[in-house]
Amino acid sequence: MIKLFAANWKMHKTQAEAKQTAEDLVRLSAALPPGREVLVIPPFTALSATMAGIGGAGRFHTGAQNFYPATHGAFTGEISPAMLLDTGATFALTGHSERRHVLGELDAFVGQKTAFGLAAGLKVILCVGEKIEERKAGQLAEVLTRQIRLGLADVPKDVVPEDISLAYEPVWAIGTGLVAGPAEILEAHVLVRKLLEEIFGAPARRMRILYGGSVKPDNAAEIIALDNVDGVLVGGASLKADDFSRIVLA
Numbered sequence: 001m002i003k004l005f006a007a008n009w010k011m012h013k014t015q016a017e018a019k020q021t022a023e024d025l026v027r028l029s030a031a032l033p034p035g036r037e038v039l040v041i042p043p044f045t046a047l048s049a050t051m052a053g054i055g056g057a058g059r060f061h062t063g064a065q066n067f068y069p070a071t072h073g074a075f076t077g078e079i080s081p082a083m084l085l086d087t088g089a090t091f092a093l094t095g096h097s098e099r100r101h102v103l104g105e106l107d108a109f110v111g112q113k114t115a116f117g118l119a120a121g122l123k124v125i126l127c128v129g130e131k132i133e134e135r136k137a138g139q140l141a142e143v144l145t146r147q148i149r150l151g152l153a154d155v156p157k158d159v160v161p162e163d164i165s166l167a168y169e170p171v172w173a174i175g176t177g178l179v180a181g182p183a184e185i186l187e188a189h190v191l192v193r194k195l196l197e198e199i200f201g202a203p204a205r206r207m208r209i210l211y212g213g214s215v216k217p218d219n220a221a222e223i224i225a226l227d228n229v230d231g232v233l234v235g236g237a238s239l240k241a242d243d244f245s246r247i248v249l250a
């Protein structure tokens with residue numbers, strides 16, 4: 001399985017900053033080992049500038065943080081999958097913790113978006129993860145089961161497995177410096193794999209499961225080597241090309 005190193009820039013960077021960071025990242029990651037690829041996920045306004053910064057470098061892709069599940073129409077402020085593909089973006093996130101918990105997106109809507117994005121030709125990364133109070137209440141399995149079953153409810157069973165990835169991002173580890181330990185990551189990723197296998201059967205083994213939450217240059221190698229960890233989704237430490245290149249080379 002090709003490991004995916006994804007940079008979620010969230011609401012950071014102007015066009016000029018994005019282009020410069022992408023250029024620096026490509027240069028600093030020239031020794032990208034085989035079996036790895038890199039995805040940069042800037043704000044919508046910087047997608048084209050990020051593409052320009054990547055400058056056609058192989059194994060570097062761009063993706064979007066969000067989209068609306070319709071082809072076009074009266075949806076003020078929203079962006080369609082076709083508009084993203086038009087910029088050269090090939091991936092998109094759905095269900096990111098900040099969309100769920102800051103912007104109020106519910107499981108059913110996340111599911112609608114995931115299926116729509118895939119049907120429209122995007123590779124989709126469905127993000128899931130429990131809040132600290134859910135973990136403390138022993139609800140990890142329950143939360144992941146609900147988010148994954150509803151998030152994938154409308155995805156056809158014969159979906160190309162490489163087109164769908166899951167990202168396990170425990171909410172308590174996002175932006176806090178609190179990284180989940182190896183045992184916690186292993187436990188969650190096994191659970192995710194089992195759920196994917198229940199839904200899709202054997203092809204689920206070809207679906208990537210990423211870990212996200214306070215991934216840094218000094219913990220990336222350990223995390224990426226764990227069973228069922230097929231990549232990482234990085235926030236804060238992806239903003240500087242120097243830090244993120246140390247993660248993709250870890």
Ligand code: 13P
Nearest residue numbers: 008174175213214235236
């Ligand atoms: P941090 O790496 O800043 O914890 O963010 C994780 C994240 O939300 C990536 O999508």
